[in-house]
Amino acid sequence: METKPTRRARLRQQTIAEIKEAALKALAESGPAGITLRGIARELGMTAAALYGYFDTRDQLISTLAADAYNELADSHEAALAALPPEEAASRVRAVCDTFRTWSVANPAAFRLIYGDGLPGFSPPEDVTKAARRCCMALLDVVAGAWDHAPAAIRDDEAEWSDFQESLVTPAREQFPHLPPQALGLTLRIWGRMYGPVMLEVFGHLGQQIVDPSQVYRREVEAIIEMLGLSE
Amino acid sequence: METKPTRRARLRQQTIAEIKEAALKALAESGPAGITLRGIARELGMTAAALYGYFDTRDQLISTLAADAYNELADSHEAALAALPPEEAASRVRAVCDTFRTWSVANPAAFRLIYGDGLPGFSPPEDVTKAARRCCMALLDVVAGAWDHAPAAIRDDEAEWSDFQESLVTPAREQFPHLPPQALGLTLRIWGRMYGPVMLEVFGHLGQQIVDPSQVYRREVEAIIEMLGLSE
DNA sequence: TGGTACACTAAACGCCGTTAATAAAGTGAT
DNA sequence: ATCACTTTATTAACGGCGTTTAGTGTACCA
Numbered sequence: 233m234e235t236k237p238t239r240r241a242r243l244r245q246q247t248i249a250e251i252k253e254a255a256l257k258a259l260a261e262s263g264p265a266g267i268t269l270r271g272i273a274r275e276l277g278m279t280a281a282a283l284y285g286y287f288d289t290r291d292q293l294i295s296t297l298a299a300d301a302y303n304e305l306a307d308s309h310e311a312a313l314a315a316l317p318p319e320e321a322a323s324r325v326r327a328v329c330d331t332f333r334t335w336s337v338a339n340p341a342a343f344r345l346i347y348g349d350g351l352p353g354f355s356p357p358e359d360v361t362k363a364a365r366r367c368c369m370a371l372l373d374v375v376a377g378a379w380d381h382a383p384a385a386i387r388d389d390e391a392e393w394s395d396f397q398e399s400l401v402t403p404a405r406e407q408f409p410h411l412p413p414q415a416l417g418l419t420l421r422i423w424g425r426m427y428g429p430v431m432l433e434v435f436g437h438l439g440q441q442i443v444d445p446s447q448v449y450r451r452e453v454e455a456i457i458e459m460l461g462l463s464e
Numbered sequence: 465m466e467t468k469p470t471r472r473a474r475l476r477q478q479t480i481a482e483i484k485e486a487a488l489k490a491l492a493e494s495g496p497a498g499i500t501l502r503g504i505a506r507e508l509g510m511t512a513a514a515l516y517g518y519f520d521t522r523d524q525l526i527s528t529l530a531a532d533a534y535n536e537l538a539d540s541h542e543a544a545l546a547a548l549p550p551e552e553a554a555s556r557v558r559a560v561c562d563t564f565r566t567w568s569v570a571n572p573a574a575f576r577l578i579y580g581d582g583l584p585g586f587s588p589p590e591d592v593t594k595a596a597r598r599c600c601m602a603l604l605d606v607v608a609g610a611w612d613h614a615p616a617a618i619r620d621d622e623a624e625w626s627d628f629q630e631s632l633v634t635p636a637r638e639q640f641p642h643l644p645p646q647a648l649g650l651t652l653r654i655w656g657r658m659y660g661p662v663m664l665e666v667f668g669h670l671g672q673q674i675v676d677p678s679q680v681y682r683r684e685v686e687a688i689i690e691m692l693g694l695s696e
Numbered sequence: 697t698g699g700t701a702c703a704c705t706a707a708a709c710g711c712c713g714t715t716a717a718t719a720a721a722g723t724g725a726t
Numbered sequence: 727a728t729c730a731c732t733t734t735a736t737t738a739a740c741g742g743c744g745t746t747t748a749g750t751g752t753a754c755c756a
Contacts, residue, residue: 244734285735396675424684427660427663431660432655440629442629472703502743511705522745
């Protein structure tokens with residue numbers, strides 16, 4: 233339908249990109265609080281009020297950045313998985329884990345935006361949660377690929393579908409029809425195990441304790457693979 | 465020395481307490497960004513400028529809150545451990561883990577303050593890092609108590625003292641002289657494993673996936689105990 | 697009783713997000 | 727080429743923010 237990328241639309245797209253770029257730069261330099269409409273406008277040679285032609289509000293701009301970050305991370309995950317055949321379960325687990333930490337450490341500002349901020353009662357707009365789900369699905373994908381190798385101690389678990397939120401259950405069962413509910417619980421546990429060390433590293437807590445934080449993560453990834461019965 | 469709690473000093477103490485109280489309330493209601501000197505002053509019936517008689521700056525006030533939070537958490541840990549004899553290693557691990565999540569979920573605002581915020585290059589003042597170390601030591605304590613039971617797979621590890629920062633090594637060796645450097649690495653891994661699920665829960669990510677986030681944590685704690693060779 | 701240290705206020709500065717009114721410029725049809 | 731129009735940007739203002747400076751009253755102590 234949209235066969236006409238009119239000149240106006242093109243310029244508009246570019247301006248939006250420049251705004252995001254300036255916002256990301258400010259984010260990297262001084263954290264989320266450093267994203268300032270007036271600062272961005274200054275950088276682009278415009279007035280702050282002009283930005284309201286592109287984003288409804290500062291919060292919406294930040295939400296857009298968050299959605300972009302989620303999508304970028306999900307793209308990385310999917311690209312890493314696309315290069316590996318389904319039967320190499322261990323490699324696929326490692327790929328997702330490594331991609332996750334590598335991206336997070338390389339884009340700490342975006343990581344904080346996604347996983348660190350957020351007001352107490354604030355629920356993000358739909359495009360953000362949708363992008364977040366893509367990341368979750370990549371992890372579920374590798375768990376699904378490893379499920380048959382998992383030892384009984386993990387598979388035996390009194391988890392039910394009703395233990396999980398519909399927003400997770402629905403896409404999970406649609407995409408991986410053969411998976412039991414226990415696999416969801418396992419995925420969440422692995423999720424937490426990946427996020428713990430990475431969060432501590434990105435937020436600067438691990439670096440105050442250990443010289444090379446990646447050591448902690450590497451061992452944890454191997455432990456996850458072992459837990460899944462995928463060793464050697 | 466300070467035998468004279470003069471009337472002035474007493475009033476001053478009380479005012480400081482009221483300021484912190486108002487700040488914590490704002491923190492709980494609208495996140496770190498909601499802590500506003502003018503808002504606090506309004507609540508106390510003062511001018512914002514008057515607050516500068518008690519805190520050098522807004523950031524310093526927040527740092528104080530962070531140190532308080534760390535100390536509160538450390539107190540909880542130490543109280544939980546004081547009730548358990550050294551030989552009950554498994555119970556002690558469980559106690560620290562449970563105390564950690566319970567406190568974090570009960571004080572989400574304080575938790576965010578400590579573990580979620582913080583500028584990219586910002587390093588906290590000394591009283592904050594000192595209070596943070598107390599929490600770390602509690603965890604190291606239970607790992608020390610469990611170290612002798614730990615399976616060889618965990619104890620065999622090419623970790624060296626030089627892998628860790630001095631600010632961790634010095635107090636650790638002082639307080640637990642018999643511990644090898646491998647125990648530090650194990651402690652950090654357990655730390656990450658505890659923080660992952662709790663961070664995801666407090667930041668609201670787990671709740672969007674699972675009805676009862678504590679399930680994830682409970683299983684993780686049991687896995688930690690098992691990893692340490694403390695099951696049954 | 698006088699003087700001094702302290703607690704506080706008032707006013708201002710320069711930031712911030714956001715809104716309203718307005719002008720300029722691009723676009724498309726006649 | 728002219729007109730109506732939509733889109734884009736500007737200026738000016740409002741209220742809120744952290745912070746500083748200068749000045750005011752008041753509690754304390756000699």
